[in-house]
Amino acid sequence: MNTIITGLQWGDEGKGKIVDYLTEDTDVVIRGQGGNNAGHTVIAKGTKYVLHLLPSGILWDNKINVIGNGVVCDPVGLCEEITRIEAQGISITPEKLLISERTHVVFPFHKELDAAREAALGDAKIGTTKRGIGPAYADKINRCGLRMADLLDRDFTTTTLERRITEANEVLAKFDLQTFEADDVIQEIYTAFERIRPHLANTIEVVHKAWKEGKTLLFEGAQGTLLDIDFGTYPFVTSSNTTAGGSCTGSGLPPTAIDSVIGVCKAYTTRVGAGPFPTGDEELSEYLHSLGREFGATTGRPRGCGWLDTVLLRFACMVNGVTGLAVTNVDGLDKYETLKICTGYDIDGTIHKLPPADRSFWDRAVPVYEEIDGWQSDTTGCTTYDQLPENAKAYLTRLGELCGAPIAFVGVGPDRTQTLVV
Ligand code: IMP
Numbered sequence: 001m002n003t004i005i006t007g008l009q010w011g012d013e014g015k016g017k018i019v020d021y022l023t024e025d026t027d028v029v030i031r032g033q034g035g036n037n038a039g040h041t042v043i044a045k046g047t048k049y050v051l052h053l054l055p056s057g058i059l060w061d062n063k064i065n066v067i068g069n070g071v072v073c074d075p076v077g078l079c080e081e082i083t084r085i086e087a088q089g090i091s092i093t094p095e096k097l098l099i100s101e102r103t104h105v106v107f108p109f110h111k112e113l114d115a116a117r118e119a120a121l122g123d124a125k126i127g128t129t130k131r132g133i134g135p136a137y138a139d140k141i142n143r144c145g146l147r148m149a150d151l152l153d154r155d156f157t158t159t160t161l162e163r164r165i166t167e168a169n170e171v172l173a174k175f176d177l178q179t180f181e182a183d184d185v186i187q188e189i190y191t192a193f194e195r196i197r198p199h200l201a202n203t204i205e206v207v208h209k210a211w212k213e214g215k216t217l218l219f220e221g222a223q224g225t226l227l228d229i230d231f232g233t234y235p236f237v238t239s240s241n242t243t244a245g246g247s248c249t250g251s252g253l254p255p256t257a258i259d260s261v262i263g264v265c266k267a268y269t270t271r272v273g274a275g276p277f278p279t280g281d282e283e284l285s286e287y288l289h290s291l292g293r294e295f296g297a298t299t300g301r302p303r304g305c306g307w308l309d310t311v312l313l314r315f316a317c318m319v320n321g322v323t324g325l326a327v328t329n330v331d332g333l334d335k336y337e338t339l340k341i342c343t344g345y346d347i348d349g350t351i352h353k354l355p356p357a358d359r360s361f362w363d364r365a366v367p368v369y370e371e372i373d374g375w376q377s378d379t380t381g382c383t384t385y386d387q388l389p390e391n392a393k394a395y396l397t398r399l400g401e402l403c404g405a406p407i408a409f410v411g412v413g414p415d416r417t418q419t420l421v422v
Pocket of ligand 1: 012127
């Protein structure tokens, strides 16, 4: 049984936790897109792990973890992450972590170019994580990027980087941003590369072999559907296909290898960075922040919070082909008296059941809400779906109806044991 886990909102849905839960019965965990812009928080046996590039299966002893060809990988960031996770007692061996030779490399100047683009946009900035993701993917598409396999040829890498850094410096100088010396970049990258070099592999062969042997594969999506370069709230998106299809192009496994798609969403909605957010709600944001919830794992930024938006979720279930929903953070709504669910957008008097493509429509979208009674009791101790309060079950049932997909999992807290199977 091969499964894709995909985010249905603007990222931060709690995918790491669901992946971690499903990993027990999985042989191979694969990341197919994004980079260290992602931040997955997993709490296992009382310890908190924050993962950016490492697939969540790394926390287990007996799983293969693959950073696929569709990922953009910052070798320096990855080394820091490996060191941090190893310091928490997790061993990261070449048998356990495999990095595709085709994975594109994020260089330090990509991060500065990310900052330069944001500065150029002024008030229209995207609010990126400044991890160099957009510029690294741009180089990939422009056919001037370097892949992990290229780093094995230091002369080739040096010549290519010298040219690329000259171009990058011209842009950076215009914004008074840090410029780079090719020698320094090469030194820094190769120090990191030496640490990760034993992990390089032809991962396409590895995942195909595992598939043919009947092993169980799990694809760990990063970010969410509304940040997808094609289906998201463009241009306020990330630079990869975060939707289910990205798992296939990002790993080399064909769509015929996929058996199920678990879509992860919160029981409410959050987003970081700029861009439209029709159900955003100040009061709910303040409330959730006061509980110490909804601060970004990668940047620490407070996330904007809002009511559940089933216009977005319906669309996300469609484009991902969701076969089961995992609804996380249900406990975040425990104390609320009345909950709101957005069922449509009123745009200039017409009710839309699916999100518009035209960016100007987003600004005029007024959510149409349905109100539901809250459950006003603590769900964090529930260990089965049946133990949930009746009103919580009613809320989840309505969510499933409006999105057209069955509920498969419910999250009532950050720990591994707080994931309920429906
Ligand atoms: P970038 O991916 O750093 O280029 O940022 C583009 C947009 O995606 C910004 O709005 C970021 O806040 C958002 N973003 C990127 N990664 C994540 C994530 O893992 N969770 C939530 N938002 C993200």
